[in-house]
Amino acid sequence: xxxxxxxxxxxxxxxxxxxxxxxxxxxxxxxxxxxxxxxxxxxxxxxxxxxxxxxxxxxxxxxxxxxxxxxxxxxxxxxxxxxxxxxxxxxxxxxxxxxxxxxxxxxxxxxxxxxxxxxxxxxxxxxxxxxxxxxxxxxxxxxxxxxxxxxxxxxxxxxxxxxxxxxxxxxxxxxxxxxxxxxxxxxxxxxxxxxxxxxxxxxxxxxxxxxxxxxxxxxxxxxxxxxxxxxxxxxxxxxxxxxxxxxxxxxxxxxxxxxxxxxxxxxxxxxxxxxxxxxxxxxxxxxxxxxxxx
Ligand code: ADP
Numbered sequence: 001x002x003x004x005x006x007x008x009x010x011x012x013x014x015x016x017x018x019x020x021x022x023x024x025x026x027x028x029x030x031x032x033x034x035x036x037x038x039x040x041x042x043x044x045x046x047x048x049x050x051x052x053x054x055x056x057x058x059x060x061x062x063x064x065x066x067x068x069x070x071x072x073x074x075x076x077x078x079x080x081x082x083x084x085x086x087x088x089x090x091x092x093x094x095x096x097x098x099x100x101x102x103x104x105x106x107x108x109x110x111x112x113x114x115x116x117x118x119x120x121x122x123x124x125x126x127x128x129x130x131x132x133x134x135x136x137x138x139x140x141x142x143x144x145x146x147x148x149x150x151x152x153x154x155x156x157x158x159x160x161x162x163x164x165x166x167x168x169x170x171x172x173x174x175x176x177x178x179x180x181x182x183x184x185x186x187x188x189x190x191x192x193x194x195x196x197x198x199x200x201x202x203x204x205x206x207x208x209x210x211x212x213x214x215x216x217x218x219x220x221x222x223x224x225x226x227x228x229x230x231x232x233x234x235x236x237x238x239x240x241x242x243x244x245x246x247x248x249x250x251x252x253x254x255x256x257x258x259x260x261x262x263x264x265x266x267x268x269x270x271x272x273x274x275x276x277x278x279x280x281x282x283x284x285x286x287x288x289x290x291x292x293x294x
Contacts, residue, residue, distance in 0.1 A: 005117070239279070
């Protein structure tokens with residue numbers, strides 16, 4: 001089982017002529033309400049890849065529909081607390097140039113309690129993994145408790161907050177970062193410097209570093225792998241990283257080699273970037289198998 005302690009957001013997406021100005025009231029051209037959040041996306045990707053994933057988080061008790069959406073793609077939602085706090089959400093304006101302007105309210109995502117976390121970790125068994133991002137509260141607590149129970153911990157520190165992430169790394173088995181997160185973490189200005197610095201600064205950590213259309217690097221004591229991305233016509237890279245994480249972890253969990261697992265992740269995220277949207281753009285395992293057979 002993979003226990004993903006992560007955010008669940010409602011993304012309110014408005015197509016607008018221009019970003020609303022101070023004092024202005026403006027009608028939007030369209031509106032969509034979508035399930036989002038890195039946590040929910042990664043759980044969905046894990047489930048679509050075929051993994052046994054239990055999502056741990058919190059939403060407002062009225063928002064049963066979004067839980068159903070997660071459940072419908074195969075995510076176990078029994079450990080999502082239904083509480084009296086607004087569900088985390090984002091108000092997203094998209095203008096004519098496809099730029100966005102976002103207000104984020106963390107809401108229930110920041111209402112995890114130590115009691116909830118302890119209750120979940122008490123159920124976990126040897127060999128189970130814990131997955132974390134930086135979109136909930138108590139991330140350091142979860143990592144430390146998981147480690148003390150000898151569970152494996154994978155951590156995608158997104159959005160990066162060096163003050164939270166750095167002290168945590170002792171409790172982590174697998175760190176998953178994109179280029180920007182890696183550069184922030186090792187405090188350098190270029191991707192090349194980050195690639196150099198990651199294995200030097202964290203010699204005891206397994207690190208997956210995603211490089212967008214350039215593919216993926218993997219570092220672990222004495223191992224340095226590079227797996228290229230697949231060449232596709234990218235439309236929208238939203239959720240590419242989340243898709244990569246879900247499919248790679250699912251493959252690792254099922255016993256594939258790290259190189260084979262990364263290849264699964266690259267194939268799934270290559271499909272994802274050819275589609276518009278977040279959750280809706282994540283493929284399932286059959287689609288990935290077909291993609292890889294060509
Ligand atoms: P994030 O979405 O977190 O910023 P990346 O941009 O590094 O993460 O993308 C994650 C993975 O998705 C990459 O390692 C790659 O395999 C795949 N990917 C991203 N962009 C493209 C692209 N334009 N073409 C093919 N694959 C891509």
